[in-house]
Amino acid sequence: MAAECRFTFDGAPVAAAPGQSLAAALTAAGIRAFRTTATGAGRGVFCGMGVCQDCLVTVDGVPNRRACMTPAAAGMAVATQVAFPALDPAAAATAAPPARRIAPDVLVIGGGAAGLAAAAEAARAGAEVVLLDERRLAGGQYYKQPAGEAPALDAQQAAGAALVAEARAAGAELVGEAAIWGAFDGPLFLGEIGGAALVAAPRTAIVATGAYERPALVPGWTLPGVMTTGAAQTLWRSYRTLPGRRVAVAGSGPLNVQVALELARGGAEVALVAEAGPNPLLHPVPAARLLAAGPRLALQGVAMLAALARRGVALRHRSRLVAVEPAGGGLRAIVDGPGGRRAVVVDAVLMNEGFEPQNEILRLLGAAMDHDPAVGHLRCRRSERMETSVPGLYAAGDCAGLGGAPAAVAEGRIAGRAAAAAAGHGDTHDLYAFERARGRARRFQRALWALHDIRPRPAAVLDPAATLCRCEEVTVGAARAAMAAMQPGHAGSLKRLTRVGMGRCQGRYCGPVAARLVSEASGRPLDALSQFAPRVPVKPVTVGAILAAEQAMAAGDAGG
Amino acid sequence: MPAADLLVIGGGITGTAAAIRAAEAGARVRLIDAGVNAGSDANAGSLHVQLQSRFIRLFPEQAPNVEASLPLYLAAVREWERLEALWGPFDLVRKGGLMLAEGEEQLRFLEGKARREAARGLAVELLDRAALDRLAPWLGPQIVGAELCRDEGKLDPLAANARLKARAAALGVERVAGRVVALTAAAEAATADGARHRADRAVVAAAWGTGALLAAFGLAVPTRAEPLHMNITEPAGPAIGHLVQHAERSITLKQFGTGQIVIGGGWPAEARGPGRVPGVRAASLLGNVALAARLVPAIGGLRVIRTWAGMNTTADGKTILGPVPGAPAVTVAVPGDAGYTLGPLVGRIAAEVALGLPATEDPAPYGLARFSA
Ligand SMILES: Cc1cc2nc3c(=O)[nH]c(=O)nc-3n(C[C@H](O)[C@H](O)[C@H](O)COP(=O)(O)OP(=O)(O)OC[C@H]3O[C@@H](n4cnc5c(N)ncnc54)[C@H](O)[C@@H]3O)c2cc1C
Ligand SMILES: Cc1cc2nc3c(=O)[nH]c(=O)nc-3n(C[C@H](O)[C@H](O)[C@H](O)COP(=O)(O)OP(=O)(O)OC[C@H]3O[C@@H](n4cnc5c(N)ncnc54)[C@H](O)[C@@H]3O)c2cc1C
């Protein structure tokens, strides 16, 4: 067993377990604010998955490293990230490691349920398959794998480990710490592998980048200690770190209940779970539909609710978080529900009001999308073989629209077979079993969400004091004032007027809300083009990495 | 549609400035804008004064025209300062622009260029490496010298656009969404949706859309849409005060008041057809940012957070400003190269010409007779 290691944060020693992320180690040490914004506000872990860019720290003098994606290492000097780090004249002196160029039959982007299944099928069909994932460990959000040498926590993690093993055994190459940041016609993909440049020109590509969580835009949602439910789940499932001793959970959907229970079992005190949807016991018809669509999963859900109740955790239906305030060293979560307004003081507030697909790569390449009002996000238009409107480009799993893990696996298997066949390996006969599994999973999802409330709330109900754009620190009220004065006809115009969406997270959190604000004001319904236009890079990328990619391309061009 | 005194076609920086000037003079102004591909929405906010080497290389036949416009650039930067004092802040900074040389030959090119510019009244000088080290210690070791033009600067175009558009709205300028497909000598415009707009006079400030509208008047105005690439990083502490360019290669680099480094300078983007925003090319992104990293190695550790492509307009290198020959009710305002720098001045003069007000600069050298068949 590797031993615990030590690093420093702003000079003070911090202990970390093997493989633990900096974010987890700092959280375990009770440190919540990792960076300060341009206005001096503190920020910390929010998404836990590399999307929000609010967990930035300086590591050994290198600014703007995401603490949630950076493993702790012995002797690291970690420091609070200041808003305006000094330019470093020595930055160029460190020569970039040699770039890697790949041209596999099938490139899979994302190693979650969908990507792993796709890689396994495509490799089994005889195709040369490379799967890239930004995280160090494959598994994605549902199959989150434990760091270090910790054993699997439960059946869910064990199933994930089996899927990883299946993909490897089939001959797929799984590459961790490999993020794609650019997608161009061709398709040509540019990325980073552990600090080196990556240039990928595959014959076919499967995008399986999953989803991220939709937050509750309430005053205080940017405070350190407020994070998504999935971020808390990653802290616990991957790093055995509790987000706090006492927590409150708010939003809608089974993930909130599952994580509340996992944390309670892990020793946290769950002060409250606020669910926007109705109590299923009072709505027997949709509840019965859910039971019919997927008895095993539905009963698992009932068992979770019962287990929560046994632990004395209050699950309040038709209740919503309205604000979070600092309270002593902790946070006061204020919730409105049928019984009126109530407040609990906790260490961490967890929120999830649904999901937004990570469809940036698909949109960059021009894949056609449709707006789905039932879930309030875009769905990628696909053939029954999971091919998008762009020939040779496939989409599987939640990146194409919310579907859940079982559907993601089925879609991944179909896409893997189809992409391999398009690259000249195997065929697309006999996919019925996967198609049936996908149909079942989709029916279950429809019944499941009928019992919750994840349709995005009208932008009109948002509190003007709430932050709209975390990165650029623009409030809902400021955006409304600009809209009243200038009547922007598109979210992009609102962006240029107010800077919403111009920050590091690329508008992932404010973008959908900005589109709704403009749509509600103009009366124009939301469609596939209502949101900010997608831009390269899909994730911030260092100037040094771009320089390395340019050198690799130049060398490649010279060679052939 | 009810009549207005002045119709402005095109709502970028030029059209907005024209509308503001006319409304301030008491005119009822209607501004019609197609709402796509305004260079003003995509531009980098460099205030250019010295001759851009990119231009001399790409369009050598137009260089004499650009050189003839140099005094206009000086006046244009002063116009920006006037507007900032009235309606700012736009984060306008005028610390000067550096054009870098990587070898003796480039240094000699800059010497020749500086002589021509000084003859036109620009404040330019040549710096050796020791002088550069005092001004710009963050430059790469291969830079041997530079030309400094003290008149140059930078501003935040987002802030400037938002504030000037708000000023126009406050003055009662009526903004209409639409694409003008025909314009008559009597200043009557028809839009693609079938609406007709009548006014006493019209200013055409439609950038790349201008040539098509003027063909009806027997003019061959060669306005072309040129898709260009831009990059921006996350913020850093303030360090780079100057606008940075290169004697031979396409680049502009500067630091905004937000702390972000903006990198551009005319790398090509992918045209996606009329009415569609151009796409980003991998080769431009890689080439443009890599060049920046070589010239200013200290930005190597910063992350690029966004790239975009926008539509520039080129014509014959010289500003196009004045009434249409034979149709005095129609005035044209296309600023030309570094059009964001020139836009406010050119727009203001166009409104003055259209309304018969005294203009501060003589538009005669920029007139449209040169395009008559
Ligand atoms: C935080 C979170 C927690 C969740 N927890 C649960 C749960 O406990 N139970 C449940 O039923 N559902 C959960 N879900 C829903 C879950 O997304 C799906 O059920 C399932 O994981 C979908 O599988 P997928 O393969 O489509 O995506 P994911 O499993 O999300 O996998 C996508 C993978 O793509 C990688 N990736 C994304 N962009 C890039 C890029 N540019 N370059 C390289 N790699 C990239 C990511 O690192 C990730 O590993 C969760 C979702 C989120 C966002
Ligand atoms: C990426 C990029 C960076 C740049 N950087 C700089 C810089 O740093 N400094 C600088 O000085 N210059 C820069 N430029 C150039 C500058 O942006 C333009 O020259 C300037 O903005 C032109 O302003 P304008 O108002 O004349 O035209 P535009 O801003 O292009 O506006 C023209 C408007 O007219 C509309 N239109 C066109 N045809 C019609 C029609 N038939 N009917 C109705 N409306 C119509 C268009 O939709 C558009 O909204 C840059 C350009 C680009 C693309």
Ligand code: FES
């Ligand atoms: S918490 Fe690390 S990027 Fe969001």
